[in-house]
Amino acid sequence: MHKLSLFFCLSLFIHSYCFAQTAKDSAKTKQNISNSGFKEYYPIHEKPSIMWSSNLVSFEPIFFEAKPTVYYSISNNMRYVMQNFAHKPSDAFYFTFQPHIRMYDEQSVPVKMPSYKVLAGWQRLVKTPRNNFFSFAVESGHFSNGQSGCTFDSTLVDESDACTALHATITDSDNLSELLNRTNGNFSTNLTKLSLNFRVNRFGQNNTPFISHSFSGAYTLFHNKLFGLIDKGGFSDFDIGIYGRHRFELDYEYIHTYAGKFRYSLGINTEFIERPHPSVEPWRVELFITVYPFKINDLAFFVKYNHGHDDYNIRFVDSGNQFSVGAVWDWFKPFEIKRAEVLEN
Numbered sequence: 191m192h193k194l195s196l197f198f199c200l201s202l203f204i205h206s207y208c209f210a211q212t213a214k215d216s217a218k219t220k221q222n223i224s225n226s227g228f229k230e231y232y233p234i235h236e237k238p239s240i241m242w243s244s245n246l247v248s249f250e251p252i253f254f255e256a257k258p259t260v261y262y263s264i265s266n267n268m269r270y271v272m273q274n275f276a277h278k279p280s281d282a283f284y285f286t287f288q289p290h291i292r293m294y295d296e297q298s299v300p301v302k303m304p305s306y307k308v309l310a311g312w313q314r315l316v317k318t319p320r321n322n323f324f325s326f327a328v329e330s331g332h333f334s335n336g337q338s339g340c341t342f343d344s345t346l347v348d349e350s351d352a353c354t355a356l357h358a359t360i361t362d363s364d365n366l367s368e369l370l371n372r373t374n375g376n377f378s379t380n381l382t383k384l385s386l387n388f389r390v391n392r393f394g395q396n397n398t399p400f401i402s403h404s405f406s407g408a409y410t411l412f413h414n415k416l417f418g419l420i421d422k423g424g425f426s427d428f429d430i431g432i433y434g435r436h437r438f439e440l441d442y443e444y445i446h447t448y449a450g451k452f453r454y455s456l457g458i459n460t461e462f463i464e465r466p467h468p469s470v471e472p473w474r475v476e477l478f479i480t481v482y483p484f485k486i487n488d489l490a491f492f493v494k495y496n497h498g499h500d501d502y503n504i505r506f507v508d509s510g511n512q513f514s515v516g517a518v519w520d521w522f523k524p525f526e527i528k529r530a531e532v533l534e535n
Contacts, residue, residue, distance in 0.1 A: 230266045232521045233315050233325040234385045234406070235259075236288050239492075241516025243292075246500050246508045250372065255292040255502075261521070262286070268315050272527040282313045286329070292502055302372060303335045305503035309383075310417075317527070323389040330382040330417050335503045339374035341429075342366070348376040349426070357428045362468045366432065366507040377504035379412045379425045379433075399524045400447040404457075408439040433506060434472075436464040447524055453482035453490075463499070463506070471509035474498035480518065490518050 240256040264283040271280035288307040309331035316324045340346035340353035342360065347353060360369070385408040391399040412435050414424030443457030459476040466472055478494040496512040 230261065230263045230282070230284075230521075231268045232261060232266075232282060232284075232313060233268070233323060233389070234313055234327040234387050235261070235521040236286070237518045237520060239516055239518040241492075241494075241514045243514040244512050246505075246510045246512055247367065251295040253293040253295040255290070257288065257290050259289075260287045268313075272315070272317065277317065277319070279314055279316045281315075282311075284311050284313075285309070286311060290502060303337055303375065303377070303503060303505075305333070305335045305377070307331065307333045307381075309381075321393065321527070322391055323387070325387045327385040328382070329385070331380070332378075332416060333381050333412075333503075334378035335376070337374040337376045339371050339376060341375040341377070341432075341504065342369045342371055344371040344373045344375070354426075354428075364469065366467055366469045367509075370504065370507055372505075375504055377429075377433075379429070380414065380416045380422075381410055381412050382418070383408060383410045385439075394450065396450070397527055398447075398450075399445075400450070402443075402445040402524070404441075404443040404445060406439070406441040406443075410437040410439075411435065412437075432467045432470070433504075434463045434466040438462045438464070445524075451485060453524070455480045461498075461501075467507070470507055471499045474501065482520070488519050488523060490520060492516060492518055 236257065236259045238257060238259045240254065240258075242254050243252050245251050262285045264285070266282040266284065268280040268282055271278050286307070286309050288309070289304060290306075291301060291304045293301050309329040311327055311329035313325060313327040318324060338348055340348050340350070340356065343353065343356050346356065360366075385406065387404060387406045389399075389405075390403040392401040394400045412425065412430065412433070414421070416422050416424075439459070439461050441457065441459045443455050445453070445455040447453045456479045457477075459474075459478070461474040463470065463472045475497045476494055478492055480490045480492040482488075482490040492515070494514040496514070498509055499506045500508040500512075
């Protein structure tokens with residue numbers, strides 16, 4: 191079972207990378223083809239990754255986890271505009287599939303309750319008069335783990351009368367991490383996410399940023415109707431009382447390319463859940479170091495430390511300290527741009 195599940199997860203991850211390699215490059219007839227495997231650029235993005243992580247709860251040892259994120263571009267002129275115009279906004283319209291798969295070191299069901307986000311998105315990237323980058327994104331869609339069991343009882347079906355009656359007995363003093371159905375507990379919601387990013391850049395002689403300070407913020411609203419219109423995939427009143435309607439993120443990353451070849455970054459990511467169940471830790475803080483050792487500059491290796499709630503769908507009821515080591519691919523590597531002439535004086 192381990193081998194079959196491992197093959198499944200790796201296949202999804204390889205699909206993510208290969209699709210990115212073959213994605214349409216709308217500007218390649220007007221510019222030199224980059225050595226990047228990724229042909230579309232997204233300044234605000236979730237990076238595909240695969241990693242080993244330490245345990246948050248002692249009775250569920252983690253074997254490995256993967257986030258084989260894929261972006262399906264509808265239209266993306268970001269690289270072409272950035273390389274050919276000093277002052278012109280660029281846009282990307284896309285769908286993104288963001289699975290999160292975790293394999294546990296157990297004999298029976300090692301892959302449990304994977305989560306899936308399917309979102310439609312729009313991003314705009316603006317280059318300021320000082321050649322810094324400002325971007326924002328609007329994404330909306332569905333987030334769930336595809337399970338049918340009662341969230342806090344593995345013997346009951348989700349939304350059945352018995353499950354609803356059981357949930358009515360849960361109080362603010364209960365420890366949800368101890369009660370959680372870890373086999374097939376349901377998690378489902380629709381969401382809309384608003385994100386902002388500002389990059390302060392320093393450029394080398396080749397018009398490519400070699401130092402960037404990236405500041406990001408995001409607000410996520412969980413809501414019942416898909417895209418605010420379709421009554422599918424929402425949550426119950428009990429659900430939203432457990433995981434809260436609002437989430438906030440603040441992130442910072444320092445990115446440095448040394449001698450034009452070796453790139454590394456370090457940073458901090460924070461997430462805050464507004465008014466979840468009292469037993470849930472609302473904060474999550476990530477500290478990370480990422481190294482891009484190869485000339486291709488897409489593939490990197492990272493070390494990360496997490497403190498606070500888990501990020502694996504309904505397992506946000508778990509919390510603690512966690513270390514991760516793995517590989518990641520970048521959707522927005524430094525590339526040559528057309529700088530504003532005002533700075534050349």
